[in-house]
Structure formats: C-alpha cells, structure tokens
Amino acid sequence: MSNLERRYRSLLRVLPRWYRADREEEMVGIFLADRTDELDLEHSWPGWGETAAILGLAVRTHLAAGAALSSVPAKVVWRGEVVRALGVLGLLLGVFYATAAVVDVVAGDPGEPAPGWWRVLELGPLVAFGVLLSGRRTLAKVAAGAPVVLSLVALAQPEYALAWSVFQLPSLVTFACLCLGFHREAPAPPARRLLWWGGGAVLLGVLGGVATGAGVLAAGLVTVVVRGVAFVRGDVVLGRALSLFAALQLVPLLLLAFVGGDVVSAGLGVLLVFAVVWPLRRRPKTAPQAN
Amino acid sequence: MSEQTFLVLTALAEEPLHGYAIVQAVEQLSEGRTVLRVGTLYGVLDRLVADGLAERDREEVHQGRLRRYYKLTDSGVRALQAEVARLSANVRAATAVLRGRGVQAWASRA
Numbered sequence: 205m206s207n208l209e210r211r212y213r214s215l216l217r218v219l220p221r222w223y224r225a226d227r228e229e230e231m232v233g234i235f236l237a238d239r240t241d242e243l244d245l246e247h248s249w250p251g252w253g254e255t256a257a258i259l260g261l262a263v264r265t266h267l268a269a270g271a272a273l274s275s276v277p278a279k280v281v282w283r284g285e286v287v288r289a290l291g292v293l294g295l296l297l298g299v300f301y302a303t304a305a306v307v308d309v310v311a312g313d314p315g316e317p318a319p320g321w322w323r324v325l326e327l328g329p330l331v332a333f334g335v336l337l338s339g340r341r342t343l344a345k346v347a348a349g350a351p352v353v354l355s356l357v358a359l360a361q362p363e364y365a366l367a368w369s370v371f372q373l374p375s376l377v378t379f380a381c382l383c384l385g386f387h388r389e390a391p392a393p394p395a396r397r398l399l400w401w402g403g404g405a406v407l408l409g410v411l412g413g414v415a416t417g418a419g420v421l422a423a424g425l426v427t428v429v430v431r432g433v434a435f436v437r438g439d440v441v442l443g444r445a446l447s448l449f450a451a452l453q454l455v456p457l458l459l460l461a462f463v464g465g466d467v468v469s470a471g472l473g474v475l476l477v478f479a480v481v482w483p484l485r486r487r488p489k490t491a492p493q494a495n
Numbered sequence: 496m497s498e499q500t501f502l503v504l505t506a507l508a509e510e511p512l513h514g515y516a517i518v519q520a521v522e523q524l525s526e527g528r529t530v531l532r533v534g535t536l537y538g539v540l541d542r543l544v545a546d547g548l549a550e551r552d553r554e555e556v557h558q559g560r561l562r563r564y565y566k567l568t569d570s571g572v573r574a575l576q577a578e579v580a581r582l583s584a585n586v587r588a589a590t591a592v593l594r595g596r597g598v599q600a601w602a603s604r605a
Contacts, residue, residue, distance in 0.1 A: 230514060230561050230562070231514070233514070233557075234533050235533060236560070237560075257534025258532075258533065259534070260534055261534035261537055261538050264538055264541070265541075389538050389541060389545075
C-alpha cells in the first residue's frame with residue numbers, strides 16, 4: 205500500500221464505520237485512478253478540496269442523510285432526525301423572542317436602547333423559519349445566524365464572557381444543529397406541520413411581548429405539554445429533541461433562579477426539569493421514515 | 496435539482512457508469528466547469544439512490560480495485576426529462592428576451 209493510499213484511508217476514517225464498510229474500497233479506487241507516478245504515490249497528500257468534501261459527506265452520513273440506503277443503522281437515522289428537530293426547536297424559540305421584540309416595539313416599550321441594525325438582526329429567526337419552510341436552506345442558516353452574530357458583540361467586553369457562555373451556548377448548540385442537520389441532501393422539513401408550530405411560537409411571542417414573565421412561562425408550559433403528547437403518541441424523536449432542548453434551556457434558567465432569585469425562572473426551571481426527566485417510550489423496532 | 500445532480504443524472508442516462516467514470520463524464524459534459532470531488536459525488540449518489548432515481552448495478556474489479564456501477568431507474572429518466580423541459584423553457588424565455596433587445600442568445604466563444 206502506497207503512502208498516498210494510506211493517507212486517503214486515514215481521511216476516510218471520519219466517515220461512519222457502516223458507511224466505510226460499504227464504500228471505502230470503491231472510493232479509494234476513485235482517489236487512486238490514473239495515479240501511477242511513484243513519487244506522487246509516495247509523497248502526495250489528499251487535497252484541501254477533497255478533504256472538505258469528505259468532511260461534508262461525514263456530516264451527511266453521521267446524520268443519516270442517506271437514510272434510504274439499506275445499510276444505515278436505525279440509531280443513525282434517529283440521530284439525524286433528533287438533530288434536525290432540535291435545530292427547528294431552537295429556531296422556534298428564536299421566532300418566539302423575535303415576535304416578542306416586535307410586539308415590544310409596536311407597544312412603544314423599546315426596552316434597552318438599541319441601534320436600528322440590532323433590531324433588524326433580531327428578526328433573523330422569523331425570516332429563517334419562513335425561508336427554511338420554502339426550501340432555501342442556506343438563506344435560512346444565514347438569517348438564523350444573525351442573532352448569534354449579534355450576541356458575539358457582547359464578547360468585545362471580556363467581563364461578559366462567562367455570562368455570554370451561559371446564556372448563548374444553548375442558542376449556539378441549536379444553531380449548530382440547524383446548520384449540520386439541514387445540509388443539501390437532508391430530507392425536507394414537513395412544511396405544513398411546521399407552519400402550525402411556527403404559528404404557536406408567534407402567538408406565544410405576542411404573549412411574551414405583552415407580559416414578559418407570562419410569555420416565557422407559557423413557552424415552558426407548552427414545552428412540557430408537547431413533551432407529554434410526544435410520549436403518549438410514541439414520537440421518540442420529538443420527545444428526545446424536546447428533552448435535550450429543555451436541558452439546554454435549563455442552564456441559564458437555573459443560574460437566574462439561584463443567583464438572581466428570579467421566581468419566574470425558578471418556576472420555568474421546575475417545568476423544564478419535568479420535560480427533561482419524563483421517560484421516552486421504548487423505541488419501536490422500525491426506524492422512522494427519513495423523508 | 497442542483498447542477499451537480501443534473502449532470503450526474505445526464506451522465507448515467509447514457510449507460511451505467513462506475514464512480515470514476517461519472518466524475519470524468521460530468522467534467523466532459525460541463526466542459527470542465529464542474530469537477531466532482533469524491534465526497535460530493537457520493538453525497539449526490541446517496542440522495543439519488545434514496546430518492547429512487549438511481550440504483551446500484553454490477554460490480555467489477557479493475558487493476559485490483561473495486562468498481563461499482565450505478566444506473567438510472569425509470570423514475571430517474573422521468574426526473575431528468577422534467578428537468579430538461581424546465582431548463583429548456585427557461586432558455587427559450589431568455590432567448591426571446593435577448594432577441595427582443597437585438598442581442599444574440601449565444602455569445603461567440605472565439
């Protein structure tokens with residue numbers, strides 16, 4: 205085996221084992237086709253473009269984009285579905301906050317003074333949700349990333365770094381899930397069903413804009429209720445995604461409750477703990493439909 | 496349908512091909528504008544197989560290396576037909592607009 209072949213095989217280790225078992229020999233054959241020069245075979249390395257394409261394929265296969273392939277293990281299909289669901293839940297939370305911000309402005313309660321571009325970037329999740337449903341994934345990721353960029357501004361002041369980590373990491377995790385889960389080959393999100401979800405998030409956002417504490421509490425309550433519905437219906441993907449989502453939101457809430465003595469946060473925290481620990485139904489034997 | 500998917504479908508429409516032959520065919524069809532990376536090729540093939548537009552054909556061993564062939568399904572042919580019709584309609588519309596401006600649709604390559 206030449207050095208070049210060894211390097212290509214090392215690169216392919218980023219792919220899941222089940223995928224390599226099926227495709228590695230075939231792929232190595234393409235990498236090394238027409239490469240007969242001894243010096244080339246001993247001293248060359250995989251190019252940057254090829255490496256990036258394999259890393260992209262690794263994301264797609266680890267998150268089960270090729271779910272209809274016969275050899276995809278059920279747990280990989282679950283993982284992909286849960287990551288996409290978690291990404292959508294993060295976006296729905298963004299829709300909730302963006303709507304509340306709009307209601308604040310319309311109601312004449314500007315809150316903290318903010319420049320115009322800040323207000324525009326805050327609307328990112330609303331735009332992202334709409335364009336995701338219309339199938340424009342890249343644009344959705346750019347729009348969803350706007351508030352994340354906005355939050356990075358806080359890092360310009362190092363004393364806020366710890367607070368930023370606590371309060372922004374949940375959003376960053378769900379944003380990463382959105383980016384990784386909805387790649388080019390991923391199945392399309394169910395637009396009709398998600399429209400209802402988006403409508404619910406907007407309604408809660410209106411409530412949140414009118415009465416901040418009540419809106420946040422209602423959002424927590426809805427999370428717990430939907431978690432319960434998922435349990436009853438045996439929707440393990442949604443149940444798992446909601447558990448992770450609630451666990452992510454718990455971190456800043458617990459800090460607010462115990463350090464700041466915030467009663468609303470404490471109440472919401474209790475609700476979310478309930479959502480996290482609520483048992484999932486046992487997995488059925490068949491994997492969920494990927495498309 | 497992405498340009499890469501369209502070109503892979505077009506390459507497979509002629510005859511079943513193995514991975515390396517698909518890469519070469521796509522490069523030829525696009526006159527060198529599209530060079531498929533292996534990771535990209537398999538992303539496209541996975542999706543085509545998942546959607547039932549392509550399927551695995553025979554396997555061969557060439558110079559000690561595995562070559563797996565892929566072929567278009569009937570659904571794949573219909574999907575390619577539909578995409579060609581869509582693109583042709585776009586080209587006709589654009590050609591008419593350019594002609595209206597007194598400009599020829601195809602610029603000289605010289």
